[in-house]
Amino acid sequence: MDEGVLQRLATAVYAARGGRSQRVFAKVVGVSQSTVQAWENGKNIPNLENLEKLAEIRGELPEEFVAYLYGRVLTESPLEQRVKGMARREIARLTRAIATWIDPDH
Numbered sequence: 001m002d003e004g005v006l007q008r009l010a011t012a013v014y015a016a017r018g019g020r021s022q023r024v025f026a027k028v029v030g031v032s033q034s035t036v037q038a039w040e041n042g043k044n045i046p047n048l049e050n051l052e053k054l055a056e057i058r059g060e061l062p063e064e065f066v067a068y069l070y071g072r073v074l075t076e077s078p079l080e081q082r083v084k085g086m087a088r089r090e091i092a093r094l095t096r097a098i099a100t101w102i103d104p105d106h
Helices: 003-017 022-029 033-040 048-058 062-069 078-084 088-102
Strands: none
């Protein structure tokens, strides 16, 4: 495994857990404390399910998190790519759904 990937993962996990202990953060993610420790020490990498959980905790899509880990810059976010592939009717439905979610009384 590329050392840069392991270092960025360690930094990302440490930042994601913030002031929480490894034990508390492990419960949030649904893994053992030793697993979090291994991620932070560059000894192990998360499986896909846990990469998705870490991305969510960081407020990112999994594609964005993986791009960060590999030191890549996305020219467009995966969300932008998805929206560009949608029909206008689907975008209109999505916009209405978002508006309802933001302001349920609207």
